[in-house]
Amino acid sequence: MGSTSGFAPQGAGSKALQDPAQVRQMIRKGDWTAHTSGAAQAHVQGNVVILPEAFANDFLRYCQRNPKPCPLLAVSEPGQPLLPTLGRDIDIRTDVPRYRVWREGELVEQPTDITTLWRDDLVTFVIGCSFSFEQALLEAxxxxxxxxxxxxxxxxxxxxxTEAAGPFSGPMVVSMRPLRAPDAIRAIQITSRFPAVHGAPVHIGDPSLIGIADLSKPDYGDAVAVLPDELPVFWACGVTPQAAIAQARPAFCITHAPGAMLITDLFNHQLASF
Structure with missing residues (x-):
């Protein structure tokens, strides 16, 4: 699977694109439909899983048993599209740049708005995202x-x-960032402070040891070069539930498209453990 299709405004360093409410408004209007890496860099971003209430308890236990790839930031009440603990006026039906709709474990649609698909039994899970610790890495x-x-x-x-819960199981998805060895050591130190957004890496070096045959062919997102003096550094990734959903095959489910995250009003530094 390739990169998230769609449009993301250029110049993510501008003031407007660092305000989470303004970015969400652009997303809600359909003016931003691609990945959110670099947007609202000071603010927490989240992976999204929306399931019928009948599957919610099993999925909650799956997240609890796999906190590294699935650190929970919020869980909604059934049928409630608002997420007040994550930000003012966040509406999960409109505020993700691109969604994925799954039926019987198969990806069938990638809309930019799920208002017409919303049901009173749907429960939203928001899971921490590694984009949130990237600010700390860049600042270092x-x-x-x-x-x-x-x-x-x-x-x-x-x-x-991953550890199974009910019908949910499957492989851990990992994100990769190439770093020189001294930078990799520093990255371990920095990201260890952010367990709510995956924490320290799960693997460094030879990708074949964790079952990855070709770094130039990611399953999600975009390939980047790994230079001769760099190591591939792998973190647990919040796209892991999408692999579990494909395995569990619920009749209906909605997720975010990989990289197209929910941007919250929370600050990344609020998640630092020390």
């Missing part, structure tokens, strides 16, 4: 190639198994 002077190149982060299905 660590280069992130996908950000510099305006790309979505590269994501891969690994051979690391």
């Amino acid at each position: 002077g660590l280069p992130l190639r996908h950000v510099a190149e305006g790309r979505n982060v590269a994501m891969y299905r690994s051979n690391i198994a």
Whole structure:
């Protein structure tokens, strides 16, 4: 699977594109339908899973048993599209740049608005995203190639198994950022402070050891070069539930498109553990 299709405004460093409410308004209007890497960099972004209430308890247990790839930021009441603990006027039906609609575990549609699909039994789960610790890495002077190149982060299905809960199981999805060895050590130190958004890496170095055959062919997102003096560094990724959903095959489910995240009003520094 390639990068998220759609349009993302250029110049993500501008003041307007660092205000989460303004970015959400652009998303709600359909003016931003692509990945959100680099947008509202000071603010927490979240992966989204929306399931019928009948599956909610099993999925909650799946997240609790797999906190590294599935750190929960919020869970809604059934049928409630607003998420007041994450931000003012967030409406999960309109505020994600691109959604994925699944039926019986198969991806059938990628709309930019799910208002017409909304039901009174749907429960929203928002899961921490590694985009949130990227601000801390950038502030420490660590280069992130996908950000510099305006790309979505590269994501891969690994051979690391998650712990099952009910019908939900499957491989851990990981995101990869190439770093020089000294920068990789610093990245471990920095991201360890952010367990609510995946924390420290799960693997460094040889991708074949975690079942990845070719870094140039990510399962989600965009490939970036790994230079001869760099190591591929892998973090647990909040796209992991999409692999579990494909395995569980619920009759109906909605997720975000990989990289096209929900932008909240929370600040990244609020998630730092120390």
